[in-house]
Amino acid sequence: MSWRLFGVLLSVTLLLTTPIRAEEVVLGLSKDKVSITTSFDGSDILIFGAVKREEAIPDGPPLEVIVTVAGPSTPLTVRRKEKRLGIWVNVDAVEVDRAPSFYAVQTSGPLRDVLKDVEDLRHRISVPRAIRSVGAPATIQDSESFTEALIRIRSRSDLYQLREGAVTVSEQTLFRTAVRLPAALTEGDYATRIFLTRDGNVISSYETTIDVQKVGMERWLFELSRNQPLLYGLMSIGIAIAAGWGASAVFRIFRA
Numbered sequence: 001m002s003w004r005l006f007g008v009l010l011s012v013t014l015l016l017t018t019p020i021r022a023e024e025v026v027l028g029l030s031k032d033k034v035s036i037t038t039s040f041d042g043s044d045i046l047i048f049g050a051v052k053r054e055e056a057i058p059d060g061p062p063l064e065v066i067v068t069v070a071g072p073s074t075p076l077t078v079r080r081k082e083k084r085l086g087i088w089v090n091v092d093a094v095e096v097d098r099a100p101s102f103y104a105v106q107t108s109g110p111l112r113d114v115l116k117d118v119e120d121l122r123h124r125i126s127v128p129r130a131i132r133s134v135g136a137p138a139t140i141q142d143s144e145s146f147t148e149a150l151i152r153i154r155s156r157s158d159l160y161q162l163r164e165g166a167v168t169v170s171e172q173t174l175f176r177t178a179v180r181l182p183a184a185l186t187e188g189d190y191a192t193r194i195f196l197t198r199d200g201n202v203i204s205s206y207e208t209t210i211d212v213q214k215v216g217m218e219r220w221l222f223e224l225s226r227n228q229p230l231l232y233g234l235m236s237i238g239i240a241i242a243a244g245w246g247a248s249a250v251f252r253i254f255r256a
Contacts, residue, residue, distance in 0.1 A: 022053060022054060022055060022058065022203075023051050023052070023053050023063070023196055023203055023204050024051070024052045024053075024204050024206075025049055025050075025051065025052075025194050025196060025204055025205070025206035026049050026050045026051070026052050027047070027048075027049040027194060027206055027208060028047075028048050028049055029045060029046070029047055029048075029192070029208070029210065030044075030045060030046035030047075030048075031043075031045060031210075032208070032209070032210055032211060033210070033211045033212075033213070034181060034185070034190075034210060034211070034212045034213075035213060041183045042180060042181055042182050042183045043180075043181045044178050044179070044180055044181070045069070045178065045179045045181060045210060046176065046177075046178050047067055047176065047177050047178070047179060047192065047194070048174075048175065048176035048177075049174075049175055049176075049194065049206075050173055050174050050175070051063065051172070051173050051174075051175075051196065053173075057172050057173075058198075060198065060199070061198045061199040062169075062172060062198075063169060063172040063196060063197075063198060064107070064108045064109055064113075064114035064115075064169070064196070064197045064198070065107070065108045065167045065169055065175045065194065065195070065196060065197075066105065066106070066107045066108070066111075066114060066115060066125060066167070066194070066195040066197065067104075067105075067106045067107075067167055067177055067179070067192070067193070067194055067195075068103070068104065068105050068106075068125060068130075068191075068192070068193045068195075069102070069103070069104045069179050069181075069190055069191070069192050069193075069210070070100040070102065070103050070104075070130060070190060070191045070193075071100050071101035071102030071103065071185065071186050071188065071190050071212070072100070072101055072186050072187075072188035072189070072190075073098040073099060073100045073101070074098070074099065074101065075095065075096060075097055075098060075099075076095075076096050076099055076150075077093050077094070077095055077096070078093065078094050078096055078146040078147075078149060078150050079092065079093045080092040080093070080146070080149075092140055092146075094133065094140060094143055094146040094147075095133075096131060096132070096133045096146070096147070096150065097132045097133060097134060098131070098132040099130075099131045099132075099133075099150060100130055100131075101159065101185075101186035101188075102159050102160075102181070102182070102185060102186065102190070103127055103130050103159070103160050103161070104160075104161040104162075104163070104179050104180075105125065105126060105127060105161065105162045105163070106161075106162075106163045106164075106166040106167050106177050106179060107163070107164050107165065107166065107167055108165065108167040108168070108169045108175070109164065109165060110164050110165070111126060111162070111164055113200070114197050114200065115195075115197060115200055115202075116200035116201060119197070119200065119201060119202050122202075123195065123202060123205070125193075125195065126162075127151055127160050127162060128147060128148075128151065131147055131150065131151070133146070133147050157182065157184065158180065158182040159182060159184065161179075161180070166178075181212075185212050186212070187212055187213055188212060189209040189210070189211060189212075190209060190210040190211075190212055191207060191209055192207065192208050192209060192210055193205060193206070193207045194206045194207075
């Protein structure tokens with residue numbers, strides 16, 4: 001076989017095995033770093049972008065956009081309590097293998113309309129799919145209720161969010177949305193994913209990260225608590241004593 005023929009066959013093989021994306025994401029962020037300070041009370045991240053095409057907009061179902069932002073995932077234990085003899089006690093527990101500390105899903109329409117279940121299973125987009133919980137004890141028949149309880153609790157604190165219709169899509173080409181990060185954030189890389197869908201099928205995706213870090217006094221206290229816990233504890237006690245003495249002194253002044 002000649003080298004020229006070999007080159008032609010190799011080119012054809014690569015062409016056939018390389019997926020051709022008719023629509024791709026070009027993304028922008030208002031900020032890719034979030035600094036947690038002592039006065040930090042949350043932050044809004046503007047996510048915007050465009051759809052790059054090699055051809056005209058295809059006919060058929062309109063383009064939909066899904067944006068997810070996920071904080072660092074950690075294992076945790078979800079416990080169920082019951083009141084026995086007038087006292088609330090733990091009766092059951094389920095180990096959750098992985099749960100994001102923060103998770104936001106924002107879509108251009110109702111999630112059930114813009115994403116099929118099989119695609120959700122494949123890409124783990126919805127809030128329940130982002131949580132991995134397997135191997136519950138055999139004595140617990142309703143392990144799904146523990147995951148639901150975790151979602152319910154974190155949703156109340158805005159740590160888990162589902163905002164349907166929050167992504168604006170213009171001319172099936174431009175899109176934008178704003179994700180609200182609450183004050184109670186965990187340090188780390190926040191994975192930001194954008195999915196383009198048509199008729200519920202994912203046709204393209206893009207992923208980047210937002211860096212969330214403590215700075216200033218927050219960083220110093222955090223490092224001190226981890227690296228020198230004894231000194232941190234003594235300092236905390238000293239601050240508490242000083243605060244108590246100061247409050248007592250002020251009270252005496254006003255009584256005089």
